[in-house]
Amino acid sequence: MSFVDWFDDYEDRDWQTTTEGTVRYALVGLGWWTTEVAMPAIADSEFGETTVLVSSSTEKAEQVAEENDVSRGITNDDFKDGEASEHYDAVYVCTPNAYHLEYVEAAAELDKGIICEKPMEASVERAERMVEACEHGGVPLMIAYRMQTEPAVRRARELVESGFVGEPMTVYGHNSQPLLEMIPDPNQWRLTPDLTGYGTSVMDLGIYSINTARYLLDRDPVAVQSILATEHEDFEGLDDERAAFMLDFDGIEMVSTATQNGQTDSQLTITGTEGQVEIRPAFPGTCRLHVRRGDQSLDFDREEFGAVEEMREEFDYFADRLLTSTPIKPDGEHGLFDLKIVRAIHEAAKTDRSVAISE
Known part of the structure; x- marks a missing residue:
């Protein structure tokens, strides 16, 4: 096979199974990611519509709803009590990690499909309760790993699966950002242990490398060693x-x-016996795919995909599955395993030894 032959027959949205229908969303948690990324993504999607906004503040819920032409803004307590539940089909949960469980449990009791932001909770134990709640309620739970619907990442997975890199040998991942420059508040939830869970850098950033590597390799890690440090x-x-x-x-x-x-920087590189795929930048918005095999290389000549487009694909994928009653991935069990990995990373750093990752 020639070098260029590896890049034939790529199909966007190979997951799509329907061309009609609408899923109405209630969005829980009105921080900047919800208002600046998720809402525009749903508005741009083929199968989604935002109909309810949920906040701890009545004033904020109603104000954001009015500003964005959303029909209803309600409080967290109203949501848990089932108010306006007839006006939405699914729930998107984007609160601090330690609050995910209560809203997922409420949505499951209301028989709604659920997208929950990653990481799915603040601890393995609470994540297990989320999975149990959704299984008991018979509702689908998807963890919002937007990288798995990112076209550049899906293309990279196809190349790895088809043998472009030969036998995968090593992976390198990196993700960094100047959090306190982005949000100059030392009391923010990502720096509050009770809200973030197992630390901050691995939970919020490292998890992208972990989960995307799991997706590209189609396998899970079995053990981990780590070094963690804090000075600031x-x-x-x-x-x-x-x-x-x-x-x-x-x-x-x-x-x-x-x-x-x-x-700010991110990358994920898989090197095999015959080639290499590199996504850089990888996680903070715009993905670029670079490939090498032998002495030939190519920068994958596609449009650049920003975070809104990744999220649009994620919401349309979820809606497609919901409308056709098709199993959803990545599901709660998938997200739960990531938290087991993160927990093991922190344990390995404390014990200074390799730690097995339990199923």
């Missing part, structure tokens, strides 16, 4: 201002780094 005073109580860890994917070794206190 605003990261007090959190052990991973910066993090480095190595995951053993049962024969494929991954080295990854992450920090909430660094220059």
Whole structure:
């Protein structure tokens, strides 16, 4: 097979199974990601519509609803009591990690499909309760790993699956951002241990490398070693201002780094016996795919995809599955395993030894 032959027959939206229908969303948590990314993505989607907004503040819920021409704005308590439940079909949960469970449980009791932002909760135990609640309620739960519907990432997965890199040997992942420059508030929830869960850099940033590697390789890690460190005073109580860890994917070794206190940068590279795929930048919005095999290389000549487009694909994928009653991935069990990995990373750093990742 010639070098260019590897790039034939790529199909966008290979997951799509329907061309009609609308899923009405209630959005829980009206922070900047919801208002600036998720809402525009739903508005741009083929199968979605935002009909209800949910906030702890009545004033904020109603104000944001009015500004965005959304029919209803209600409080968190109203949502849990089932108010306006006839006006939406599914729920998108985008609150601080430690609050996910209560809204997922409420949505499950209301028999609504659920998209929950990653990481799915603040601890493995609470994530397990989320899975149980959705199984008991018989409702679908999707964890919002938008990278799995990112076209550049899906293209990379096809190349790995088809043997472009040969046998995968190593993976390198990195994700960093200057959190306190982006949000100059040392009391923000990502720096509050009770709200974020297992630290901050791995939970919020490293998880992108972890989950995208799982998706590209189609396998899960079995053990981890790690080093975590914190020096900045605003990261007090959190052990991973910066993090480095190595995951053993049962024969494929991954080295990854992450920090909430660094220059914005991200990448994910898979190197095999015959080639390499690199996504850089990878996670903070616009993906670029670069490939090499032997002495030939190519920058994948596609449009650049920003975060809104990734989210649009994510919401349309979820709606497609909901409208056709088709199983959804990544589901709650998938997200739960990521938290087990993150927990093991922190345990490995504390014990200074390799830690097995339990199913």
